[in-house]
Amino acid sequence: MSPSRIIYFKLIGSVVFWGGTWIAGKILAGDMSPYSAAFLRFLSATFFMFILVCRSTGKPPKCSKVEILPLMFLAVSGVFLYNIMFFKGLQTISAGRASLIIAAMPTVIAIGSAIIFKEKFTLSKVIGFLLALAGVCTVIGNGNPFTLLTQGVSFGDLCIIGCVLSWTAYSLAGKPVMKKTSPLNAVFWSCLFGTGMLAIPAFSNNLIAEVKVMSLLDLGSILYLSFLGTTLAFSWYCDAIGKIGPSKTGIFINLVPITAILLGVIFLGESVGMPLIIGGILTISGVWLTNRS
Template identity: 40%
Template sequence: MYFGTYLSLVLTTFFWGATFIAGRSLAGAVPPATAAFFRFTIASAALLILCRLIDGRLTVPPPRLWFSLFLLGLTGVFSYNICFFTGLHYIEAGRASLIIALNPLAITLFASLLLKEPLAPRQFIGVIVSLIGALFVISNGHPSVIYNGDFGKGELAILGCVASWATYSLVGRSVLKTMTPLSAVFYSSVIGSLLLLLPALREGSLIEAVNYSTLTIGNLAFLGLCGTAIGFSLYYQAIRKIGATRSGVFINLVPFFAIILSWLILGESIKPVVLSGGVLVLAGVTLTNMPTRKNTAIAPQQLSSRQ
């Protein structure tokens, strides 16, 4: 009955998994802020069209929401993508995807620490399991590196993605009470693009876009169109048809696709111990975010993915 919806969710997670490969491919070719600026400029134009097609119109935010939308652009677009492209300059795409798989866990922890939302025993166990797995993923199989405080810029940058997305998702709660998800993503994308313009100009490489290779242009277009605009629209249409809970289960496919594609396209490989840590991360995240009877609306992490 919902075969088409499930197929669209698989396609969406495939797109999101492939963003890690596109981002890794851009490393060295386009500076982080410039890559992010082009990605979300493309995404903003596509989202404007999709908002009109899917929502029927573009909702104008009330004045009280503009500060929240600014925070969404600052965290979910600006800081997330600076960290994303910086991190992929240093570490493998597959391992980065396993670290970013901590997003739902970080949202749960932020909500507990900042908003005083209680953790059920099951959620607490899930947190512990995920953190154990994260030790092996972040340290590339050498947890002692973390204990010594000696791990690289790439890992720190990808952890910055996780912190940025957790903040973005929690701020998005208030916005989603008034605006449609696609409209919220559109405005945050536009604001984030404007915030990215200045650091992109400082990198001094915007004008070099005229000399970009076909592969570089293709990667930027893929990130903006498939990884952001089309991915979000397919995902939110699925939420409307089968609900946030069943749609959210498919998020676990993102690192799977990222690892497979990084092996096929980039020739990357992941240590078995790191892969085992990734399995623990996903198991703990699943346990932490298992639906409860009260959890029937769009959960805070459903404002994303993984971009």
């Protein structure tokens, strides 16, 4: 197999693995508390990330004193808050629905970048933002965005919206951090710090008791999330960025919610109605338009 085909194979693999995280997360959300699930996921992910960093750099990861506070913020936003809301949201809404709400994230990040880093926000980005917003509202409103004004938003949907906001904060804060350290090193330390933060609520919410009754399916879901969905997918994605550039690589992210929906239908028996299809088309079109440059 040629090197270029290997890169695209890895990209497709990353997309499938990330789509599968919603399935594994849905399984865990039904069997244990969000705190236990998030803690076990990142306890394992930290171990795998440590091995990955050592293999990539030939030495253990290091963290200077000036990097501690920025990396702690990444841990709070991208690991602690994101994953608690991730598992809480999946307790009440479908994996496909949640993945489509999350699909609007690149558009929200683009808006944040325009505000904070003064990046150019063109007309196409404005239209893309409005399309993505309409798509998310269509998904949440089950086909009628205006029902949000009368019926409000469910707790599960609010949690996934919280995921979008917390990951946006992680991404924006990560931009200056990545100028001082490598992405792999930053992810390792944010995983390590985040695991420490998750330990307190996890042990306070019967972690030991939940581990004792954990099924093989739960264990497999945790290993999937930590190794395939975090360590391997991230490393393959970073490899692709280095080989073919961020623009070509980023296009594949739009396939993640589609993969999640298909896997949800296959493994969880979730249904796909017209509101989900229309909302998905609007959201993904908006994300593509926002980030096409």
